[in-house]
Amino acid sequence: MATARTENIGPVVMGLNKQNGQLRGQTKPASVQPAPTTQGKTLGASQIAGGAAQDGGGIKFGDDWKKSLKLPPKDNRVKTSDVTSTKGNEFEDYCLKRELLMGIFEMGWEKPSPIQEESIPIALSGRDILARAKNGTGKSGAYLIPLLERIDLKKDHIQALVMVPTRELALQVSQISIQISKHLGGVKVMATTGGTNLRDDIMRLDETVHVVIATPGRILDLIKKGVAKVDRVQMMVMDEADKLLSQDFVVLIEDIISFLAKNRQILLYSATFPISVQKFMAKHLQKPYEINLMEELTLKGITQYYAYVTERQKVHCLNTLFSRLQINQSIIFCNSTQRVELLAKKITQLGYSCFYIHAKMMQEYRNRVFHDFRNGLCRNLVCTDLFTRGIDIQAVNVVINFDFPKNAETYLHRIGRSGRFGHLGLAINLITSEDRFNLKAIEDQLVTDIKPIPSSIDKSLYVAEFHASGADCDVEEIEEKPARQQDST
Numbered sequence: 274m275a276t277a278r279t280e281n282i283g284p285v286v287m288g289l290n291k292q293n294g295q296l297r298g299q300t301k302p303a304s305v306q307p308a309p310t311t312q313g314k315t316l317g318a319s320q321i322a323g324g325a326a327q328d329g330g331g332i333k334f335g336d337d338w339k340k341s342l343k344l345p346p347k348d349n350r351v352k353t354s355d356v357t358s359t360k361g362n363e364f365e366d367y368c369l370k371r372e373l374l375m376g377i378f379e380m381g382w383e384k385p386s387p388i389q390e391e392s393i394p395i396a397l398s399g400r401d402i403l404a405r406a407k408n409g410t411g412k413s414g415a416y417l418i419p420l421l422e423r424i425d426l427k428k429d430h431i432q433a434l435v436m437v438p439t440r441e442l443a444l445q446v447s448q449i450s451i452q453i454s455k456h457l458g459g460v461k462v463m464a465t466t467g468g469t470n471l472r473d474d475i476m477r478l479d480e481t482v483h484v485v486i487a488t489p490g491r492i493l494d495l496i497k498k499g500v501a502k503v504d505r506v507q508m509m510v511m512d513e514a515d516k517l518l519s520q521d522f523v524v525l526i527e528d529i530i531s532f533l534a535k536n537r538q539i540l541l542y543s544a545t546f547p548i549s550v551q552k553f554m555a556k557h558l559q560k561p562y563e564i565n566l567m568e569e570l571t572l573k574g575i576t577q578y579y580a581y582v583t584e585r586q587k588v589h590c591l592n593t594l595f596s597r598l599q600i601n602q603s604i605i606f607c608n609s610t611q612r613v614e615l616l617a618k619k620i621t622q623l624g625y626s627c628f629y630i631h632a633k634m635m636q637e638y639r640n641r642v643f644h645d646f647r648n649g650l651c652r653n654l655v656c657t658d659l660f661t662r663g664i665d666i667q668a669v670n671v672v673i674n675f676d677f678p679k680n681a682e683t684y685l686h687r688i689g690r691s692g693r694f695g696h697l698g699l700a701i702n703l704i705t706s707e708d709r710f711n712l713k714a715i716e717d718q719l720v721t722d723i724k725p726i727p728s729s730i731d732k733s734l735y736v737a738e739f740h741a742s743g744a745d746c747d748v749e750e751i752e753e754k755p756a757r758q759q760d761s762t
Contacts, residue, residue, distance in 0.1 A: 338371060338375065339378070342375060342378050342379055343379055344378060344379060344381070345379070345380075345381040347381075360390055362384070362385055362390050363384060363385070364377055364378075364382070364384070364385055364418075367393050367394060367397065367418075367422075369418065369422050370422060370457065372456035372457045372458065373418070373421055373422055373453065373454070373456070373457060375456040376452060376453035376454055376455055376456050376457070377414075377418065377453055379452070379453075379455075380449070380452055380453055382411075382414060385411075385414075386410050386411035386414070386415075387406070387410065387566055388404060388406040388410050388411050388412055388415045388564065388566055389411050389414050389415045389418070391404070391415075391564045391566070392404055392415035392416065392419075392540075392564060393415060393418055393419050395562045395564075396415075396416060396419035396420070396508075396538075396540060397419045397422060397423070399538050400538070400560070400561070400562050401538055401539050401540065401558040401559055401560070401561040401562065402539075402540045402541065402542075402561055402562050402563075402564065403541045403546075403550075403554055403558065403561045403562070403563045403564070404540070404541065404542045404543075404563075404564040404566075405543060405544065405545075405546055405564065405565045405566065406542070406544065406564070406566040407544055407566065407689070408544050408685070408686060408689030408690075409689055410566070412512065412542045413445075413446055413449055413512070414449075414453075415542065416435070416510045416512070416540050416542060417435075417446070417449060417450055417453065418453070420433045420435070420484065420508055420510065421450065421453065421454045421457065421460060421484070423507065423508065424454075424457070424460050424483050424484065426457070426458065426459050426460065426483075428483075428505075429481040430483075430502060430505050431482055431483065431484075431485055431501065431502060431503055431505070431506055432483050432484065432505070432506060432507050432508070433483065433484045433485070433506060433507065433508045433509075433510070434484075434485050434487070434492070434503060434506050434508070434509045434510070434529075434533075435450075435484070435485070435486040435487070435509075435510045435512060436487060436488075436489060436492070436509065436510065436511045436512065436517055436526065436529070437486065437487070437488060437512045437513060437517075438488065438489075438513050438516040438517055438521075438522065439488065439659060440466040440467065440468060440488060440636065440639065440640075441639070441643050441659070442512065442513065443464045443465075443466045443486050443487060443488055444464055444466075444640070444643065446464075446486050446512065447462055447463070447464035447486045450462045450484060450486065460483050460484065461480075461481050461482045461483045461484070462482075462483070462484045462486065463477055463478070463482045463484070463485050463486070464485075464486045464487070465485060465486075465487045465488075465491050465492060465495065466487065466488045466491050466636075467488055467490050467491045467636075468635075468636030468639075469491075469636060471491075471494070471495075474491070474495060474500075475495070475498070475500050478495065478500045478501055479500075485501065485503075489517065489522050489525035489526055489529060490525060492529065493525050493528055493529050496529065496532050503529075503532050503533055504532065504533070504534055505534065506533055506534065506537055507534075507537060507538060508537065508538045508539075508540065509530070509533060509537055509538070509539050509540070510539075510540045510542070511526070511539070511540070511541050511542065512542050512543075513542075513543055514541040514542060514543040514546070514550055515543045515544075515545045515546060515547055515549070515550055515682070516543075518547075518549045518550050518553050519547075519549065523549065523553075526553075530557060539557060539558055539561075541553075541554070541558070541561075544685060544686070544689070545682050545685065574697045574698055575688055575689075575691060575697075575698045575699070575700050576697075576698070576699050576700070577688065577700045577701075577702070577721065577722070577723045577724065578699075578700070578701050578702070578723065578724055578725065578726040578727070578730075579701070579702040579703075579704045579712060579723050579724070579725060579726065580701065580702070580703055580704065580725075580726045581704050581705075581725070582703055582704070582705065583705060583706075584705055587675060587703050588616075588619050588623075590703055591605070591620070591673065591675065591703070592623050594671075594673065594701060595620075595623070595625055595653075598671060598699070598730065599732055599736050600652060600653075600670065600671050601652075601668050601669070601670045601671075601736075602646070602649070602651075602652055602653070602654070602666065602668045602669045602670065602671075603652065603653050603654070603669065603670075603671040603672065603673060604653075604654050604656060604666075604669055604671075604672050604673075604690050604691075605620075605653060605654065605655045605656070605672075605673045605675050606655075606656060606657070606658065606672070606673070606674050606675060606676065606678070606687050607655060607656070607657060607675050607676045608657070608676035608678070608679075609657065609676075610631040610632065610633050610657055612675075612676065613629050613630075613631050613655050613656060613657055614629060614631075616629075616655050616675060617629035617655045620653060620655065625652070625653055626651045626652055626653065627651065627653045627654070627655060628642045628645065628646050628651045628653070628654045628655070629642070629654065629655040629656060630642045630643065630646075630654065630655075630656045630657075630659065631656060631657045631659055632657065632659050642654075646666065647666050649668060655675075658678075658683055658686075658687070666690070669690055669691050669698070670691055670697065670698050670699060670736065671691060671698070671699045671700075671701070672687060672688050672690050672691045672698065672699070672700045672701070673700075673701050673702075673703070674687060674688075674700070674701070674702040674703060675703055676703075677702055677703065677704055677705075677708040677711060677712065678711070678715075679711060680711075680715070681714070681715045681718040681719050684715050684719070685719060687700075688700035697733075697736070699730070701726065702723065
């Protein structure tokens with residue numbers, strides 16, 4: 274379970290070396306609320322799923338197959354309408370293979386979310402999809418379920434390609450694929466990303482692989498080397514499509530598509546769709562089915578506050594938040610890699626366990642930090658925007674913007690790391706005088722309300738289980754001067 278647990282680990286230790294991202298201090302006691310989750314062990318960048326159906330060699334006709342499932346603990350936390358406002362469909366309604374249904378239920382997915390209801394039957398029909406839905410509402414399941422349903426185990430070539438913008442998201446998606454396909458009897462899933470050993474990927478692709486989950490640069494390299502043969506791929510998924518079609522990746526994506534068959538199916542999923550996505554859709558998608566579940570942009574379960582501070586007051590403010598909030602796990606965002614490392618060091622000096630992660634770290638350390646934080650070995654993670662895309666750690670109930678982002682898209686993805694799958698979360702923004710215009714602009718663009726932080730924060734807004742006697746969190750030490758109204762310059 275990816276629940277945070279307090280560690281009593283003595284004096285400050287820098288870890289293996291300066292770059293490993295795991296700084297630990299004496300953890301101050303706090304009440305940790307377990308957050309049920311179905312995430313298991315994070316796998317390496319090229320680990321594979323396969324093997325036969327488990328536990329007794331399959332299911333016999335007439336068996337009550339649901340009784341044999343190994344279900345995770347039931348998640349009884351309150352969920353918002355972001356995931357509960359459904360048509361009432363069941364996963365069984367989509368005529369999925371029973372073995373796939375077993376994997377779905379063992380993930381703890383009881384019923385389809387709105388994006389899954391809209392997407393699964395259309396994807397199964399073979400039609401192109403342009404889907405816009407909020408972060409943390411089940412987009413991965415929306416495309417992985419039909420993708421795995423359509424895999425033909427009699428064919429030993431790559432049948433599906435999932436493109437993602439970051440290595441961490443590739444590992445996460447491959448892990449979910451492996452878990453929900455474990456009863457299918459031999460689906461081979463491979464994750465391949467930059468920063469890992471190319472030779473290992475080449476050797477793996479010499480064997481059978483059905484599904485490849487990849488970052489654009491690495492898969493294009495393998496395609497051009499003639500190792501990854503994608504000419505018979507029937508489905509290509511682009512998760513976080515807006516990022517994949519940004520200037521950083523769009524040329525690579527266009528190149529990859531040129532190697533695919535003309536009759537392939539393309540599915541695009543994202544929370545935001547800039548003009549670049551529309552241009553791509555017009556060029557490459559054939560009469561796409563459009564899904565838009567974004568009447569409002571921010572998740573309903575996330576309460577947003579700002580604290581007006583000077584730059585010098587930020588660390589003191591953060592220390593106050595740590596001591597007064599009931600944090601299960603928190604993600605703290607900075608705008609540069611240098612500030613990430615400096616802040617992580619400061620946090621350990623204050624006596625709190627802290628990991629950090631950014632794009633300039635060695636890949637093996639990024640993998641280790643990602644794995645250990647997800648599994649609850651540390652309560653606080655300091656990072657850059659590397660960690661804003663699709664990362665799903667349900668134990669995170671507080672996001673803090675130590676540095677306020679420059680645009681609405683980044684803000685939306687950052688705060689979406691809490692309040693996953695309709696649960697509750699808290700987003701706190703530390704605002705300086707230079708940020709006040711960005712704050713107002715982001716509120717206007719997202720049509721959301723970021724309120725001044727109150728003297729006490731009701732725990733019911735962000736803690737899954739709480740006692741009425743301790744329902745308030747006192748944060749009166751944080752300065753509350755309204756940033757926007759008092760400055761006319």
